Amino acid sequence: MRAIDLRSDTVTRPSAAMRQAMAEAVVGDDVFGDDPTVRELEEVAAELLGKAAGLYLPSGTMSNQAALLAWTERGDEVFLHERSHILLYEQAGAAVIGSLQTHTFASEDGMLDPETMEEFVHSGEDPHNAPTRVVALENTHNHCGGRVLDPAGILAVRLFCDRHGLALHLDGARVANAAVASVRSMAELAAPFDSVSLCLSKGLGAPVGSVLAGPAEFVKRARRARKMLGGGMRQAGILAAAGLYALRNNVSRLAEDHRRAHALAERLATVPGLAVELRSVETNMVFVSTRPSGRRAAEVARLFSEAGALCLAESPWRIRFVTHLDVDDADVEEAGEIVARTMAALV
Numbered sequence: 001m002r003a004i005d006l007r008s009d010t011v012t013r014p015s016a017a018m019r020q021a022m023a024e025a026v027v028g029d030d031v032f033g034d035d036p037t038v039r040e041l042e043e044v045a046a047e048l049l050g051k052a053a054g055l056y057l058p059s060g061t062m063s064n065q066a067a068l069l070a071w072t073e074r075g076d077e078v079f080l081h082e083r084s085h086i087l088l089y090e091q092a093g094a095a096v097i098g099s100l101q102t103h104t105f106a107s108e109d110g111m112l113d114p115e116t117m118e119e120f121v122h123s124g125e126d127p128h129n130a131p132t133r134v135v136a137l138e139n140t141h142n143h144c145g146g147r148v149l150d151p152a153g154i155l156a157v158r159l160f161c162d163r164h165g166l167a168l169h170l171d172g173a174r175v176a177n178a179a180v181a182s183v184r185s186m187a188e189l190a191a192p193f194d195s196v197s198l199c200l201s202k203g204l205g206a207p208v209g210s211v212l213a214g215p216a217e218f219v220k221r222a223r224r225a226r227k228m229l230g231g232g233m234r235q236a237g238i239l240a241a242a243g244l245y246a247l248r249n250n251v252s253r254l255a256e257d258h259r260r261a262h263a264l265a266e267r268l269a270t271v272p273g274l275a276v277e278l279r280s281v282e283t284n285m286v287f288v289s290t291r292p293s294g295r296r297a298a299e300v301a302r303l304f305s306e307a308g309a310l311c312l313a314e315s316p317w318r319i320r321f322v323t324h325l326d327v328d329d330a331d332v333e334e335a336g337e338i339v340a341r342t343m344a345a346l347v
């Protein structure tokens, strides 16, 4: 049986054209700064994000962690959303690698509220408190449903950072999805931020890689952090070529993934036993509640997956489906039918 893999947009495989670009890449030793393809990718990505400089890293996780290291010193504090990737899915890297204290804030949409942060921000003058140095947002926000952050909210967080002299980092793993969904450029969305990490291996379809962009001095510090983390790669141009191909060919087509996610959400909303908040489907993710069925997400996701629609249980009652460039309209339709059939046998 052929499975339709909707677990994540990271499951895509490089296309023949992307592999061709990789095979033809001109390479050098990137730790010596000799790889022209890596340099080109860093420049192209920095320009797309409207920043002075870029740094190629193996993963989004390393990109975020290098950014935190570049902005902070041991014992500093970082403000994060309580369901951010940096907090939940990066193996406590902020604490383990950066010796940083994280202070988290809750919200439904992934935004941070300046008024609440105002109560907890510390300048470092008082010897009791860890000085707050960085605020990080995530756009799109993965655990909040692939939502696009509200620009007015981002601006308010920017003003808060300016008032307190803090750096504002964007975990922009899917900022290309946010840009396409809001019909704005990535540079526009990145403008309020001091630094941005962008993943090439999610919806954009490269096998590996992330670019961290920001001011030149920041990128210089992040480059040192990357080496410390073991992310200094040698003939990395062979991978960077896939990233360049992804940026040149796979950004605008994200609109198709978003359209398919909407179609899937609408189909799943008709299935007895499931609940879908259609309004919150803004990009390529569909979150489905299994509460109406009384069945836990882990059990239901296992049954969907065994029937051929691979998905992930994200929390006790919530399943995540993600569209990407390796699924087409027919796959999405079939996945909807598999889910409907499986649920009909359950409820």
Ligand SMILES: Cc1ncc(COP(=O)(O)O)c(C=O)c1O
Residues within 6 Å of the ligand: 058, 059, 060, 061, 062, 064, 085, 086, 138, 140, 142, 171, 173, 174, 199, 201, 210
């Ligand atoms: C929002 C977000 N940030 C960062 C990452 C980390 O990327 P990687 O898996 O390449 O380390 C992910 C991965 O899914 C993500 O969803």
